[in-house]
Amino acid sequence: MADLTTTLGPLTLPNPVLTAxxxxxAGRELHQFFDVARLGAVVTKSIMTRPRSGxxxxxxxETPSGMLxxxxxxxxxxxxxLEHDLAWLAEHGARTVVSIAGGHTDEYVELARRLRGHPAxxxxxxxxxxxxxxxxxxxxxxxxxxxSRVIGAVRRAADPGQPVFAKLSPxxxxxxxxxxxCADAGADGLSLINTLLGMAxxxxxxxxxxxxxxxxxxxxxxxxxxxxCVWQVRQALPHLxxxxxxxxxxxxxxxxxxxxxxxxxxxxxxxxxxxxxxxRVLAELDAELxxxxxxxxxxxVGFAHxxxxxLV
Amino acid sequence: MSNPVKETAEIFSVQKVGAYxxxxxxxxxxxxxxxxxxxxxxxxxxxxxxxxxxxxxxxLGATPSGQFxxxxxxxxxxxxxxxxxxxxxxxxxxxxxxxxxxxxxPLPSAPSPAVLVGGGYGTAPLLPLAAGLIEAGSAVEFLLGxxxxxxxxxxxxxxxxxxxxxxxxxxxxxxxKGLVTEALPAAIERIGAEVVYACGPMGMLRAVGxxxxxxxxxxxxxxEESMACGIxxxxxxxxxxxGDDGRSRFVRSCVDxxxxxxxxxxxxxxxxxxxxxxxADAMGLH
Ligand SMILES: Cc1cc2nc3c(=O)[nH]c(=O)nc-3n(C[C@H](O)[C@H](O)[C@H](O)COP(=O)(O)OP(=O)(O)OC[C@H]3O[C@@H](n4cnc5c(N)ncnc54)[C@H](O)[C@@H]3O)c2cc1C
Ligand SMILES: Cc1cc2nc3c(=O)[nH]c(=O)nc-3n(C[C@H](O)[C@H](O)[C@H](O)COP(=O)(O)O)c2cc1C
Ligand code: FES
Numbered sequence: 001m002a003d004l005t006t007t008l009g010p011l012t013l014p015n016p017v018l019t020a021x022x023x024x025x026a027g028r029e030l031h032q033f034f035d036v037a038r039l040g041a042v043v044t045k046s047i048m049t050r051p052r053s054g055x056x057x058x059x060x061x062e063t064p065s066g067m068l069x070x071x072x073x074x075x076x077x078x079x080x081x082l083e084h085d086l087a088w089l090a091e092h093g094a095r096t097v098v099s100i101a102g103g104h105t106d107e108y109v110e111l112a113r114r115l116r117g118h119p120a121x122x123x124x125x126x127x128x129x130x131x132x133x134x135x136x137x138x139x140x141x142x143x144x145x146x147x148s149r150v151i152g153a154v155r156r157a158a159d160p161g162q163p164v165f166a167k168l169s170p171x172x173x174x175x176x177x178x179x180x181x182c183a184d185a186g187a188d189g190l191s192l193i194n195t196l197l198g199m200a201x202x203x204x205x206x207x208x209x210x211x212x213x214x215x216x217x218x219x220x221x222x223x224x225x226x227x228x229c230v231w232q233v234r235q236a237l238p239h240l241x242x243x244x245x246x247x248x249x250x251x252x253x254x255x256x257x258x259x260x261x262x263x264x265x266x267x268x269x270x271x272x273x274x275x276x277x278x279x280r281v282l283a284e285l286d287a288e289l290x291x292x293x294x295x296x297x298x299x300x301v302g303f304a305h306x307x308x309x310x311l312v
Numbered sequence: 313m314s315n316p317v318k319e320t321a322e323i324f325s326v327q328k329v330g331a332y333x334x335x336x337x338x339x340x341x342x343x344x345x346x347x348x349x350x351x352x353x354x355x356x357x358x359x360x361x362x363x364x365x366x367x368x369x370x371x372l373g374a375t376p377s378g379q380f381x382x383x384x385x386x387x388x389x390x391x392x393x394x395x396x397x398x399x400x401x402x403x404x405x406x407x408x409x410x411x412x413x414x415x416x417x418p419l420p421s422a423p424s425p426a427v428l429v430g431g432g433y434g435t436a437p438l439l440p441l442a443a444g445l446i447e448a449g450s451a452v453e454f455l456l457g458x459x460x461x462x463x464x465x466x467x468x469x470x471x472x473x474x475x476x477x478x479x480x481x482x483x484x485x486x487x488x489k490g491l492v493t494e495a496l497p498a499a500i501e502r503i504g505a506e507v508v509y510a511c512g513p514m515g516m517l518r519a520v521g522x523x524x525x526x527x528x529x530x531x532x533x534x535x536e537e538s539m540a541c542g543i544x545x546x547x548x549x550x551x552x553x554x555g556d557d558g559r560s561r562f563v564r565s566c567v568d569x570x571x572x573x574x575x576x577x578x579x580x581x582x583x584x585x586x587x588x589x590x591x592a593d594a595m596g597l598h
Contacts (some may be wrong), residue, residue: 002332022546029544029567032316045547054561056584058541060548065362067540072548072595074562103596133596211583217366249364272541273355273364275410276318 002289003296009163009188013040017282020268021099026085046101046127049098051077056211066219070212090120103133112158129194141169144181155186167191176236188240219269223247234261251284259304317341331462339380342411346374348441349416353542355408358396370437423449424506431512435466457492461485493519521574531574552578
């Protein structure tokens with residue numbers, strides 16, 4: 001049994017396996033399969049200021065070793081979230097990472113304020129893969145200046161005791177530039193990665209499959225992209241903690257992210273195939289660390305970077 | 313919630329029934345929680361498959377006790393790669409199954425004559441429902457329809473349960489030629505039905521809803537929407553549904569359904585984003 005304790009900036013978690021935003025709702029449904037308090041933390045579906053319907057169906061398409069989704073951030077809005085979801089998570093002893101999303105910097109700021117002082121909130125994950133209303137819909141996470149503006153504003157507005165992580169999109173030329181901009185703006189760490197933009201066409205109807213036309217690609221198909229992003233950001237910003245995700249479905253998959261430099265991981269799409277995936281991944285990761293002689297998870301974080309400076 | 317569990321279920325038997333495959337598998341945890349209308353989600357493709365999502369099937373029945381105790385049954389139509397993988401499994405193989413899932417058919421509080429309308433394999437969940445209704449003293453009449461005779465399911469079982477069964481096929485290869493819903497008004501009047509239950513393609517369910525409303529009775533229908541998770545965490549499976557408060561919302565068909573009061577579903581708006589839907593105004597640029 002390796003010591004699985006991990007830290008994400010100022011936050012200490014008993015183990016490094018979390019859910020991924022949008023893949024576990026607010027924990028309640030998964031609690032039928034395992035005690036959500038056993039997780040490092042529950043990461044909630046991105047919440048917005050107001051209730052949101054999300055997009056028209058169809059909202060998903062299975063793709064080779066992955067899936068596309070175009071949910072469009074359906075959710076109840078912050079009031080209902082605080083009253084029902086966060087209260088439930090607190091009652092069940094689950095550490096909670098609240099994911100927030102918006103179309104204006106002001107919306108993110110409002111959300112961060114509403115979460116201030118809430119004891120159940122362990123951390124805020126800022127989903128910046130959203131169209132920026134003030135910039136003709138360009139996604140915040142694809143623009144270093146817009147990213148840094150949102151992250152800086154959230155960091156200032158949020159409870160100083162709640163770490164703020166920026167969740168980045170892989171759909172950029174150089175993810176380390178966005179990562180650095182977020183770090184300079186005060187991010188306590190980074191969540192890597194969100195889905196990749198993808199599309200599928202139905203060859204019978206000869207139209208796009210998804211109601212939203214394009215959608216986010218997730219699952220094992222994106223894992224190499226995600227590991228690469230974690231690797232590059234770790235090299236560029238070795239002291240910034242990383243929450244890694246993208247296609248993790250086994251302990252070995254999780255270990256790749258840890259070795260690349262993630263201090264913790266989120267299990268997303270794998271939950272749809274196996275509702276017990278997060279706790280299974282945790283047990284498998286524990287065994288794989290033992291098998292490699294790691295006395296603690298912390299020793300394995302970034303381990304694959306040793307001596308590579310000479311290689312590249 | 314339906315208290316679902318995940319089980320590694322040994323296949324007890326696979327029977328070919330017309331164009332379908334009827335599976336009986338040993339899954340005591342799922343059998344224990346079964347009610348008509350529940351479905352299961354079956355993993356396909358084996359370990360490390362590229363098909364990462366489960367496939368949903370309505371439960372045909374469960375035997376929690378007695379002979380064949382702890383078994384569940386479902387019916388599989390070959391559709392694409394996933395269902396083909398399932399139909400290639402044999403007795404003794406195992407399936408990874410999560411269930412029971414969904415909200416089952418609501419039952420009348422007092423005996424009420426009911427018409428049950430099944431389209432293709434959609435008859436499967438109606439058979440255990442009929443057994444329950446009959447046991448509770450309700451008169452039951454079956455209408456079964458399909459595109460063609462090999463796509464009919466459950467005619468014999470329905471006859472055994474309810475006596476008379478009306479069959480229709482689109483091509484006239486069995487029963488009356490035509491749509492199953494064409495026989496519905498007469499069936500409702502014949503038994504003085506107070507409720508209609510249905511499972512089948514969306515178009516059929518919508519028509520069942522319309523006809524039932526015209527007769528001022530309720531229709532409880534089981535829908536089929538694309539589902540990524542089946543357990544309520546992903547929001548892929550939603551339908552526009554009118555709530556008790558009159559507001560419409562996108563509602564998860566995997567946990568709040570698959571059975572809905574047909575009158576609450578906004579059939580004409582399925583696949584669109586109606587502007588009056590709760591939260592549609594917040595969509596903006598997204
Ligand atoms: C609640 C519910 C109950 C169902 N009950 C039955 C049943 O009793 N018997 C039966 O034969 N089939 C049933 N289906 C349909 C069955 O789930 C699909 O035929 C099956 O998922 C197709 O998988 P595939 O890999 O063969 O097809 P593909 O088309 O290759 O599948 C690709 C993807 O699309 C999804 N998909 C394709 N068709 C459907 C569909 N009609 N409904 C939902 N998802 C779909 C698949 O799950 C998969 O993720 C039910 C579906 C739902 C939602
Ligand atoms: C159905 C679905 C919904 C998602 N919703 C969100 C969301 O609301 N906010 C967010 O930051 N990421 C969301 N994601 C992205 C995941 O959190 C994760 O970053 C991505 O899917 C990669 O991990 P995975 O391959 O393990 O799923 C969603 C992913 C899926 C599949
Ligand atoms: S299928 Fe995931 S919420 Fe219904």
